[in-house]
Structure formats: C-alpha cells, structure tokens
Amino acid sequence: MSSKEMIAMLLAGGQGSRLGVLTSDVAKPAVAFGGKYRIIDFPLSNCINSGIDTVGVLTQYQPLVLNSHIGIGIPWDLDRNNGGVSVLPPYERSDNSEWYSGTANAIYQNLKYMEGYDPEYVLILSGDHIYKMDYEAMLDFHKQNNADITIAAIPVPIEEASRFGVVITDEEKRIREFEEKPEHPKSNLASMGIYIFSWPVLRDALVALKDQSNCDFGKHIIPYCHERDMRIFAYEFNGYWKDVGTLGSYWEANMELIDLIPEFNLYEEFWKIYTKQSMIEPQYISSTATVSKAIIGAGAEIAGEVTGSVLGPGVVIEEGAVVRDSILMRGVHIGKGAYVEKAIIAEGTQVGANTRIGIGEYAESKLNPKVYQFDLVTIGSKTVIPEGVEIGKNTAIHGITEASDYPNGRLESGDYIIKAGEES
Amino acid sequence: MKALGIILAGGNSSRMQNLSDKRAISAMPIGGSYRSIDFTLSNMTNSHIQTVAVLSQYNARSLNEHLNSSKWWNFGRKQGGLFLFTPTVTANNSWWYRGTADAMWQNIDFLKKRHEPYVIIASGDCVYKLDFNKVMDYHIAKQSNITVVCAKVPDYDDVGRFGVVKMDHDGQIMDFEEKPMVAHSDIVSTGIYVIRRRTLIELLEQCNKEGRYNFVTDVLIRYKGMQKIYGYMLEGYWSNIASVKSYYQTNMNFLKPEVRDYFFRQEPKIYSKAYDLAPAKFNAGSNVKNSLIASSCIINSQVENSILFKKVFVGNNCVIKNSIILNGAYIGDNVYVENCIVESDETLLSNTSYIGKDEIKIVAENHNRYGI
Numbered sequence: 006m007s008s009k010e011m012i013a014m015l016l017a018g019g020q021g022s023r024l025g026v027l028t029s030d031v032a033k034p035a036v037a038f039g040g041k042y043r044i045i046d047f048p049l050s051n052c053i054n055s056g057i058d059t060v061g062v063l064t065q066y067q068p069l070v071l072n073s074h075i076g077i078g079i080p081w082d083l084d085r086n087n088g089g090v091s092v093l094p095p096y097e098r099s100d101n102s103e104w105y106s107g108t109a110n111a112i113y114q115n116l117k118y119m120e121g122y123d124p125e126y127v128l129i130l131s132g133d134h135i136y137k138m139d140y141e142a143m144l145d146f147h148k149q150n151n152a153d154i155t156i157a158a159i160p161v162p163i164e165e166a167s168r169f170g171v172v173i174t175d176e177e178k179r180i181r182e183f184e185e186k187p188e189h190p191k192s193n194l195a196s197m198g199i200y201i202f203s204w205p206v207l208r209d210a211l212v213a214l215k216d217q218s219n220c221d222f223g224k225h226i227i228p229y230c231h232e233r234d235m236r237i238f239a240y241e242f243n244g245y246w247k248d249v250g251t252l253g254s255y256w257e258a259n260m261e262l263i264d265l266i267p268e269f270n271l272y273e274e275f276w277k278i279y280t281k282q283s284m285i286e287p288q289y290i291s292s293t294a295t296v297s298k299a300i301i302g303a304g305a306e307i308a309g310e311v312t313g314s315v316l317g318p319g320v321v322i323e324e325g326a327v328v329r330d331s332i333l334m335r336g337v338h339i340g341k342g343a344y345v346e347k348a349i350i351a352e353g354t355q356v357g358a359n360t361r362i363g364i365g366e367y368a369e370s371k372l373n374p375k376v377y378q379f380d381l382v383t384i385g386s387k388t389v390i391p392e393g394v395e396i397g398k399n400t401a402i403h404g405i406t407e408a409s410d411y412p413n414g415r416l417e418s419g420d421y422i423i424k425a426g427e428e429s
Numbered sequence: 430m431k432a433l434g435i436i437l438a439g440g441n442s443s444r445m446q447n448l449s450d451k452r453a454i455s456a457m458p459i460g461g462s463y464r465s466i467d468f469t470l471s472n473m474t475n476s477h478i479q480t481v482a483v484l485s486q487y488n489a490r491s492l493n494e495h496l497n498s499s500k501w502w503n504f505g506r507k508q509g510g511l512f513l514f515t516p517t518v519t520a521n522n523s524w525w526y527r528g529t530a531d532a533m534w535q536n537i538d539f540l541k542k543r544h545e546p547y548v549i550i551a552s553g554d555c556v557y558k559l560d561f562n563k564v565m566d567y568h569i570a571k572q573s574n575i576t577v578v579c580a581k582v583p584d585y586d587d588v589g590r591f592g593v594v595k596m597d598h599d600g601q602i603m604d605f606e607e608k609p610m611v612a613h614s615d616i617v618s619t620g621i622y623v624i625r626r627r628t629l630i631e632l633l634e635q636c637n638k639e640g641r642y643n644f645v646t647d648v649l650i651r652y653k654g655m656q657k658i659y660g661y662m663l664e665g666y667w668s669n670i671a672s673v674k675s676y677y678q679t680n681m682n683f684l685k686p687e688v689r690d691y692f693f694r695q696e697p698k699i700y701s702k703a704y705d706l707a708p709a710k711f712n713a714g715s716n717v718k719n720s721l722i723a724s725s726c727i728i729n730s731q732v733e734n735s736i737l738f739k740k741v742f743v744g745n746n747c748v749i750k751n752s753i754i755l756n757g758a759y760i761g762d763n764v765y766v767e768n769c770i771v772e773s774d775e776t777l778l779s780n781t782s783y784i785g786k787d788e789i790k791i792v793a794e795n796h797n798r799y800g801i
Binding site: 039040041079080263265271272277278279280282285286287288289290291292294295296297298299300301302303304311316318 | 460461462463500684689692693700701703705707708709710711712713714715716717718719720721722723724725727736737738
C-alpha cells in the first residue's frame, strides 16, 4: 500500500447525551441536520474537499445508522482502491478487549490502521460540529511552523470563552499555555478539537500514555506533549463553526439556515457538503399549503402550514396541520389538523391528527433539567403519538405511545414519556 | 442474465421546437428531478439488465454529462456496464448514424461480443415503468421473433406521431403503420422491442447490405409477413415526451397524486444522477400552491400549478403560473410567467412578463446573468 501524506481519524463513537432522546438510538454524528444532512457529513465532506482520501471513522455508540450512512463512502467519493473510508469499531483481542474509553484511547487502539498508511501527519476530527474548513491550509500552516502539533482554534467573544478550552499563544502563534473552561480567560481563542499531529509525535505519545485510563486528547495527550516542550501551534480559523452539542444550539444552528442570507451557506457550488441521498424526487406543495421561511427536503408532501421550520426528506404534513419554529427530520408524518410549535422531531415519527405539541407554559424538566432546558419539545425517532393529545413545553417523548400514556389526554410541560425498547 | 439493453437516444424532433437546441430529447428534464432517459435506464436496472448501450449522436453533451457515472443506476459492475456509443470514424465507416438500424449496425461488434440471448431495444423519450422480464416471458411464450411493446396513446390527437399497430386476438401484429395521416387504432408502438440477439444481428447485416437504415420501416414493417411479430400491451402509465405539448403535459401530470404515488412512492423506484444540492428554501413572501419544487430552489414569491426543477431562483413579487421552470433558471423581481417553459439556466430580467397565450411559450433568451 502506498503511503499517504495525511490521513484523518474521525471520532464518531460518542453518544452526545446532551441531545437527549435524539440520540437514544443513533450516535450524535448521525443526527440529521439542515433538512438533508447528518452531522458527520460536514467533517467527511471537509476531508474530501481538502484532498484527504483516507479517513478512519471510529464508532462505538449505536453505530447502525452511522454504518449504513457511511457504507463504503460513495457519497463522499471515499470509495477508493487505496485508502477511502474505513469504519473502525472496538474489537476483541486474544489478550484483552476493551471498549474505547477516551478519545485518545480510541485512536491508540487503531495504531495498526494508521501504521498501514505510513502517514507523515494525522488529522484528528470529531463529528460534533457544523463547519466548512480546509484542512490542507491547516497542514500548510503546520509544516511552515515545523510544528509537532497544530490545534485549530476559533476566536470567540471573551465573555463566552469560559465555556471552552482556551489556548494562549505568543506572537508566532505558538501555544504557551492551556486553560480548560477558565473563569477568567486570558485569551479568546477556543480550541475546536481539531488536531494535526506529526505522526511520530502522536504515535509516541499514545504509546507512552497507553495505560492512562480514559486517555483523552485534551486532558492527557496535549498536556503530555506540552510538558515535554514540543512545538504546539494554534491555527486560527475564522469561518462559521457551530457546536451542536446541546438541544438549544442544535435548534439554533438549524434555524440560522432559514435566514434570508444565512451565515452558513449550503447553496454555494464551492466546497459542497455531500451526503447519502435517500430521496431524489421533488417535493410537492399542495393547494392547501402555506409555506414560508422554511427549508424543506426532497420528496416531502406539504398540505398544511409550515413556517420557520427545517423539514427533512419525505416529511408529510397533512391538511390543516400547522408546524412552526420546528425541526422535523426525514420521514416524519404530521396528521390532519395537528399543531406543532418549537419541537425537534426525529426520523420516522408519526404524530396523530389534531394532536397539539408545544402548548401551555414552560416548566422545568422532570427528566433532566440540564439536557432539557431550552423550551423545546424533543421527540425521539420512530415514535408514535396518538390522535388528539396535548403535549406541553419542554417535554421529551420516545417510543410507541398510546392514548393511555397521556392522562386526561395531556402530557404536562416538563414531563416525559420514554418507552425505550418497545419500538418494533 | 437473459438480455442486454440498447437505448436509442440519438433523436431530435422538430416537434420539440427550440427545447432541443440545448439537448437530445432523452436528456429532457422530467418531473422536477429526473431526465427522460432515467425511466428507461431505471426500468432496465430494475429488471436486472446489467449491460446497457446508449446510442446517441444529436447534441449529446447534456446526455454525456448525465451519464458521467453509471453508479446512479447501479450499472458499472464487473458483469456488464453502461456504454455510451456515439458515431466514430473507423477504417471502413465515416458516417453519422443514418437511422436507428444503422446506429445499431455501426455497433454490431458490441452485439456480437455479448453472450445474452436477448436484446431489449428501447427509446429514451418515454415516461413509464415496465418489468422487461415480463415482456421477455411473453415473447418466449408466444414464440415470437420480435415483440413490440404497445400502449394506448393517452391523447388521440397525438396518434399521428407514432407507429400505429393493429393486433389480432392472439396479440400478433397484423398491421403496422408508421406515423399515419389517419389512424385506424389508438394502439401505438412505444418503441420498445424484444428480439433474439442473433436474429437482430442477422437482420441488421441484411439491412446494411441492402442500404437500409431504419429499424421501423426497414425491419419491422418490411419483415412483418416473414417474422412473427407480437404486441405486448403496457397497461400502466406511459407517456412519450417528444413534442412540446406532450412534454408539458407529461410534466404537469406529476402534479396528480396518483402519478406522483406511482413514480415517487411505489417500488421499484426511478433513479437519477445525484447532485448533492441543499434542500429547497422558502423565504418570507413565498406562496406556493400545487407545485413541485426540486432541491436547491430558493423561492421568494408566488408559484402556482408549476414545476420548478433544481436550483431555480424566484425573486420578489413574481407570479409563476402553470409553468415549467427548468434547472438553474434565475427569475428576477416582479416577473410574471404563465403557460411557459423556461429554459434551463435562463435569466429572466426583473419587471418582465412572459405569457403563453394559445399554446405553451418557450422562454429561451440567453440573457447575460451577470448583467442584471
């Protein structure tokens, strides 16, 4: 096998528990975004657009949707004779076997995969962010500085910097200091969790820290290298970069696409985002429909009112139904006369006729106030919601629910119904 | 595999008016997301035909672009593949394709090298679904030499564009009239034929020796006494798009729920090239009724009873009515469009109006996009 200058390792095994029931049965990178994409499409498309044709995707949590989405990489032109995309799940060995216990541990367990390509550089990516970025430009920067490690960093408003891992650089952009979620940040450059390592540096650090439990890049590998005075540089990125790790930020990032001229533009020919396309047919907007301020995927059939919403492929909105300020993923079906406001509804969910979702007053979540705090109704995939029920704000539902699950035909604000394991 | 496919996609027709200036008929956009040839290609792949030759010569650029990868239709396997044959100059031939039979004759080496016992010949200008295995079963059961797939013409006024067929009670074709002035039947040939590969090779070689080039007049009609020719009735939806009127009607038919259900929802599906476009966007002010909207359209105003193909932009305060807007058209502000077909990549300047009065108007003005 001929060697590759740079290969990418994409960490896609995380659950993303802050997305609540959206990630009940899919890994976070497989969560739908922007009416047709999945989050992982952004780093994968960035790779191929940057000329990186060898990508290892590390999976662990709920990999089924992710596996079938990635396949052999055809949508991203990553079906290659030499290289291409490889899905790398944890595996059993003769002496021991373990799950991936941390970001760096996962990469360590795949040392042989990387060695197979004899790379000069390894790019570490995560499947958590929406952005377009040229990794080749970052590699040029890495080479120019003769760096051991380059960390992509984005300027954030200083008042928000305390939510991030912050890097403090000298005038040559060499990183002198790291601060993890500092109370009084000394810099506004936040680490994006994107690293380029010179291969020997990565290999040696992974091997040296192989017995570190839950070995993590931010917590262990980078500090280890920093202590040894290696050349660590910050590559400043000034484009659009959006974390979609919480229900609030996920909802917001989708809603921003609806803006008249969105900051993150998916309509450009340059730097296309590729995805596995399950539907190609056009959408039908019927004579009873009203659609404005919306993004709607292929094959949808709209007969009701849709405003301020992002709808995935194959969504059906029946006559008289109203959908406002919501995200409906592929195949969601909204019955006649239903009302949906400020909801995130995952793939394949059926909402019965005349059901009202997102009504009443806000109440704190009884399920998990840290996850569910954004005044959104969150409904997991392949959920069934019966006809004529009323669902309050800040609620969570997953599973096949029946009228008997709703006392007095209502689910109060802040309440939840999780019927995991009961889907067919 | 029992059959290989040949798609005769070379055609042009004056009935398409200036729509065919830009492309061969088989590359005409259909139903918002497809091109005409997708239907035959998908039917072939769905019938497990693995080898398909597309014969084309008229303005094949669009078609070439569309067929740039065979993977969209699941061809391109080790067994079989999708081949595009345009005329080439060889040691003993420097002609264009002089007719449908000649087009096949010029590629006779391809036919000779294959091993499939049957050939399905089809055109690229029809919208339909068909399981070719059923036609082959019929062909074999009837011990037919050539089987012609026939259909009832959807619009009787249109019958003069077709080969009109008269069958006996058993389905054998007794009479075949090509494009008659007065038709005696509303059963027409769909341009789809099943024939044994060896028989086809013999007939093509005989034709060429006699200086004859057309499959319908020189083979079908001439041999109808000598060969057993049967008609197979295609019962489902079928429509030929090779005139402006039928092209418009075929597209508009996709606004009917039963037609959408048949092609968009029911298996087997119709495949097409993937373009990786963003979803359609509806801005404030958009008001869309009874219309099909393809990916990456951006709509700012009123669209009614229309079909918008991919990447169409509709500006502010426009009215688009009963129209077909082809790929990539840009419609400025305050534009009124009714009963029109707007050519692909057209730019309609702001404050203009285009109305098809008695018939469908084709809008092809080639304005400079960057001048606005």
